[in-house]
Amino acid sequence: MPQARKSVTAAQVADEFSRTAKVLVRHFNERLGEHGVSTPRSRLVVEVARSQPVRLTELALAVGIAQGTASTLVDALVRDGLLERQTSADDRRSVLLRVTAQGAALAQDWTAGYELAAEELFRPLTPEQLSTLVDILRTLSADEASPAGG
Amino acid sequence: MPQARKSVTAAQVADEFSRTAKVLVRHFNERLGEHGVSTPRSRLVVEVARSQPVRLTELALAVGIAQGTASTLVDALVRDGLLERQTSADDRRSVLLRVTAQGAALAQDWTAGYELAAEELFRPLTPEQLSTLVDILRTLSADEASPAGG
DNA sequence: CATCAATGCATCGACGCCTATGTAACCTCC
DNA sequence: GGAGGTTACATAGGCGTCGATGCATTGATG
Numbered sequence: 001m002p003q004a005r006k007s008v009t010a011a012q013v014a015d016e017f018s019r020t021a022k023v024l025v026r027h028f029n030e031r032l033g034e035h036g037v038s039t040p041r042s043r044l045v046v047e048v049a050r051s052q053p054v055r056l057t058e059l060a061l062a063v064g065i066a067q068g069t070a071s072t073l074v075d076a077l078v079r080d081g082l083l084e085r086q087t088s089a090d091d092r093r094s095v096l097l098r099v100t101a102q103g104a105a106l107a108q109d110w111t112a113g114y115e116l117a118a119e120e121l122f123r124p125l126t127p128e129q130l131s132t133l134v135d136i137l138r139t140l141s142a143d144e145a146s147p148a149g150g
Numbered sequence: 151m152p153q154a155r156k157s158v159t160a161a162q163v164a165d166e167f168s169r170t171a172k173v174l175v176r177h178f179n180e181r182l183g184e185h186g187v188s189t190p191r192s193r194l195v196v197e198v199a200r201s202q203p204v205r206l207t208e209l210a211l212a213v214g215i216a217q218g219t220a221s222t223l224v225d226a227l228v229r230d231g232l233l234e235r236q237t238s239a240d241d242r243r244s245v246l247l248r249v250t251a252q253g254a255a256l257a258q259d260w261t262a263g264y265e266l267a268a269e270e271l272f273r274p275l276t277p278e279q280l281s282t283l284v285d286i287l288r289t290l291s292a293d294e295a296s297p298a299g300g
Numbered sequence: 301c302a303t304c305a306a307t308g309c310a311t312c313g314a315c316g317c318c319t320a321t322g323t324a325a326c327c328t329c330c
Numbered sequence: 331g332g333a334g335g336t337t338a339c340a341t342a343g344g345c346g347t348c349g350a351t352g353c354a355t356t357g358a359t360g
Contacts, residue, residue: 007277008284010268014174016287019214021171023291024164026318040346057308064169069347071310093308093355118160124289127157132279133286134158137166139274141173176348190316206339219317221340243325243338 024121031117035110040065042110044073045082045099049107053096055088082106174271181267185260190215192260194223195232195249199257203246205238232256 028039035042043063048054051062060070074097077083082103088094099107122130178189185192193213198204201212210220224247227233232253238244249257272280 008281009265010272010280011265013272013280013284013287014178014264014268015214016284016291017171017174020287020291021167021174022214022317024167024171028164029318038345055308056310064165064172065346066348067309068311068349073346075310091308091356095309114164115159115161118164121290122160122163124292125286129282129286129289130160130163131158132282134163134166136275136279136283137163137170139279140271141166141170142274172347179348188315207337215316216318217339218319218341223316225340238338241326241338245339 027121028114028117031120032110032113035113037106037110040073041077042107042114044070044077045103046107046111046114048083048097049099049104049111052098053086055094055096057094059097077103177271178264178267181270182260182263185263187256187260190223191227192257192264194220194227195253195257196261196264198233198247199249199254199261202248203236205244205246207244209247227253 025039032039032042037045040063044059047059047062051058054062056070056074057067059074060067063070065073074083074085078085081100084098084100086096086098088096125133175189182189182192187195190213194209197209197212201208204212206220206224207217209224210217213220215223224233224235228235231250234248234250236246236248238246275283
């Protein structure tokens with residue numbers, strides 16, 4: 001007999017969610033900071049490493065940020081020598097992204113760091129809770145639109 | 151015997167979480183935007199209305215943001231005539247916050263908008279999922295530290 | 301082939317958020 | 331009652347994010 005007790009309002013859940021989201025962000029930034037990178041930057045590099053060559057807009061969609069944001073971040077990562085931009089031959093508007101050798105090496109390190117951080121974070125949950133959580137999250141993000149900018 | 155299905159990795163859950171968090175933020179910004187306010191601003195005003203008079207640091211803690219962030223946001227809200235600052239007589243370092251008449255009126259409107267937005271967002275969940283979600287969120291945010299700046 | 305809409309990316313301005321500091325007020329303790 | 335640590339707030343600097351917009355390229359249509 002779960003919810004019969006103390007019915008939470010939707011607003012309270014939203015509050016709790018946003019608070020937890022910040023905890024999560026902070027946790028990842030701390031852990032990845034030990035690897036000398038921020039969460040968004042590492043996510044981009046890791047994603048490019050996983051699915052290169054990848055177009056900018058695809059990448060943005062994959063990591064869940066707006067295209068303009070991805071553009072700016074990628075720009076910095078290219079300047080830092082972790083990613084390479086290359087104009088597509090098929091469609092000269094689009095940009096194909098790849099990791100450099102350095103980027104690939106760091107991506108491996110950061111992937112490990114990211115996974116470890118995630119495990120730490122979710123360790124207090126039972127496997128059952130974890131799978132329930134995923135279900136819920138997918139349900140919540142299913143109906144809603146993606147960021148604009150494309 | 152739930153989780154026997156398809157074991158998700160912690161990293162995937164983290165990805166899903168961060169994606170959902172963005173969906174949530176976007177949803178609230180859209181809905182509250184119809185009321186002419188952003189989510190963080192409305193949260194501050196609503197919280198002050200609920201527990202005035204309140205000190206700045208308490209407020210920051212209550213809404214889950216860093217003290218410096220609260221300071222800046224409150225500053226804007228004071229300029230806009232929604233909040234009032236008043237130096238505490240007991241401790242002249244601290245600032246007591248109250249809503250103005252205008253702030254109180256808007257807080258009511260925004261509270262309604264916030265609750266409606268939350269209900270929309272969580273409508274696809276069963277009451278049971280909702281209460282499970284809250285449990286999980288509280289578990290996750292329990293061990294972790296609050297933002298610095300205090 | 302000329303035109304016009306659609307697409308892919310870059311850039312701009314603004315916001316919220318953080319950490320790290322600075323400054324003023326408070327408190328302790330000798 | 332003055333020195334030194336602590337606390338409350340403000341400010342500075344930087345990051346990631348968004349939506350909106352501009353520009354080049356592509357594709358579709360007559």
